[in-house]
Amino acid sequence: MLSYRHAFHAGNHADVLKHAVVIQMLRHLGLKDKSYWYIDTHAGAGVYSLTEGFATKNAEFETGIGRLWERDDLPPLLADYVDEVKALNPDGGLRFYPGSPYLAWRTMREQDRMRLFELHSTEIDVLRHNFRDAGRRAMIYDGDGFDGIKAILPPPPRRALVLIDPSYEDKRDYARTLTCVEESLKRFATGTYAVWYPIVTRMESQRFADQMKAIQPGNWLHASLTVKNPPTDGFGLFGSGMFVFNPPYTLQKALKASLPYLVDALGEDGNASFRLEHQG
DSSP states (O other): OTTOOGGGGTTSHHHHHHHHHHHHHHHHHTTSSSOOEEEESSOTTSEEESSSTTHHHHOGGGGTHHHHTTOSOOOHHHHHHHHHHHHTOTTSSOOEEEOHHHHHHHHOOTTOEEEEEEOOHHHHHHHHHHTTTOGGGEEEEESOHHHHGGGGOSOTTSOEEEEEOOOOOSTHHHHHHHHHHHHHHHHOTTSEEEEEEEEOSSHHHHTHHHHHHHHOSSSEEEEEEEOSOOOTTSOSOOEEEEEEESOOTTHHHHHHHHHHHHHHHHOOSTTOEEEEEEEO
């Protein structure tokens, strides 16, 4: 939806899970010399201020990245993630938060490429500014990533991570995401597709993981983190999930070590929990 601004939620518990997973998968792609593409269907602004503007309204980062910022006992997956956030804050204070495009840019090598889609008219202007010196390594498309991705699959190197993470404020995004994954797998069956989704009381959210499983009978991983009881009024985010098609073999082990830690570190009540499923 054009009203959605991710800055309100930058660095919250959902971002912690999503971005830790994204970094892990990009690291794996970078182990081979051959180039890869990073494709983001809903890129946002790329970088967010945590000291002014939208992020200060609810300060959701304080219960996300803020709780990990000074920990010295982080599992490797989370330590890598926090190190990348700290790289954007070299003075040691938590002032800026990197979105997925910035984290991907930090991880990419000279031979790798990034393709970003953003529909929000203000967000894309900020995104373009943030990547103004990237040249053709980072191409930014003004439009709907659900539709735009069709024209760039399969990517020339036949290696890619595709992140699909709409806001889901419009309930139609659930169905559009499912269709996007199905059609993308037909075009590029060997790509890695990471789908982020919110855990809310809405019916579409509650059945979403099972619908994802039905798309491809094998070679998927599903990780979710719930930080508190569902809100009594039925509104609000109380967890999130990452569903990955064709995941790297290292991801399950890394998450198995990290998800219990996140329950303890980010949990807000006794209902905090995680779920980790894998079908080879």
